[in-house]
Amino acid sequence: MSLLMMWIAGVLALALAWWFFRRPTPTATASPHVAVQRVSTPAPKASPPTAAPAQVPTLREPVAPVQEPLPASLSEFRWLGAQDMEPAHRDTLLTAVRGIPKPPRSMQKLLSPDFVARAGSAELSDLVMGEPLIAAKILSTVNAPIYGLHTPVTNIGQAVTFLGMNTVRSICLQYMLAEAFKPKLAEAQRSFDAIWKASAIASELCVRLAKALNLPDQGTLSTQVVLSFVGQLATASLIPMSGLEKWLDRGRLERARLEQELLGLNATEIGGLLMKSWELPEELVNDVSGVGRQLVTPFMSTDPKRAPRFALGYLCARLGERLALGQLESLEGYSSQQDGGVDTYHLRASLSHPALAKLDQALASPELQATVDQMLGRVAAEA
Incomplete structure (x- = not known):
């Protein structure tokens, strides 16, 4: 009888040991039947809107200004070119x-890119003196009250010194053009x-x-x-x-x-x-x-x-x-x-x-x- 009891106790001990090792272990993942409590975190505060950086106008990318509506007389006008005739x-x-x-040929030299870019007062004086009538008109203009010169100018070189290359060149060009345009009536x-x-x-x-x-x-x-x-x-x-x-x-x-x-x-x-x-x-x-x-x-x-x-x-x-x-x-x-x-x-x-x-x-x-x-x-x- 004692042997039978001992055998039954051994079987129960083995069953208990088998159950202990086979039972499920708890995990961090909840069962699908268990509600998960969510921890809510406060939403970040919205930052105030910042203004877009101002566009700085440049020489290459000018900003178009706001304009009044295009006048009807301008919108209706068609600018014609020679190809439209x-x-x-x-x-x-x-x-x-x-x-x-045609004006004097010296005007072509006066307007040539090389002359405009590189000529100095001496070259301009030589060019003008090659047209005596124009040189006389330039000196007359330079000595007019408009320029307020205290000392009379007697040659083109002095005119360039007093007034500068650009002014004398412009005066010279005007008189050269005058040779081409004279009213008939x-x-x-x-x-x-x-x-x-x-x-x-x-x-x-x-x-x-x-x-x-x-x-x-x-x-x-x-x-x-x-x-x-x-x-x-x-x-x-x-x-x-x-x-x-x-x-x-x-x-x-x-x-x-x-x-x-x-x-x-x-x-x-x-x-x-x-x-x-x-x-x-x-x-x-x-x-x-x-x-x-x-x-x-x-x-x-x-x-x-x-x-x-x-x-x-x-x-x-x-x-x-x-x-x-x-x-x-x-x-x-x-x-x-x-x-x-x-x-x-x-x-x-x-x-x-x-x-x-x-x-x-x-x-x-x-x-x-x-x-x-x-x-x-x-x-x-x-x-």
């Missing part, structure tokens, strides 16, 4: 343009005189403003401003006498519209054709045309490198016209950004370029305003 009409206009006498003399006066004022403004704004290639820019009047001089030579009087007193946009109606192209495009026939450097002709096209060229469509130069050139040409025609009495109180009107619609946006930030300050310079008054003859009249 009928072949027969284009050939007729080209023949008329080529009939305008006395009635047209008023128009030509007004254009020449506008050209002189615009050139002087450009020389002084470009220097005040520290723009590069100031001599080239003043040259482009003078040449921007070539198209107007050519138009005055070609336009029918019956339309000449009402043409000159109009604004730029209305004038361009009338030019296209009477001649097929506007003055800027006609000037480009004429300068090409004179075999002037192509890049120079394109830049001169670029100045005139600012009338219809949106700010962001202009090459950023040329934008401030084209804008200043167009402004100087426009101011020269208005001052010469009596549409603007002086520069006193003038603000480029407040110069409203369709002719300056695109210009107002272009003048926001960082390189022109100090333009209104330069325009308000007493010295510049006194120069304009002298060019208009007011100082002499008051004296």
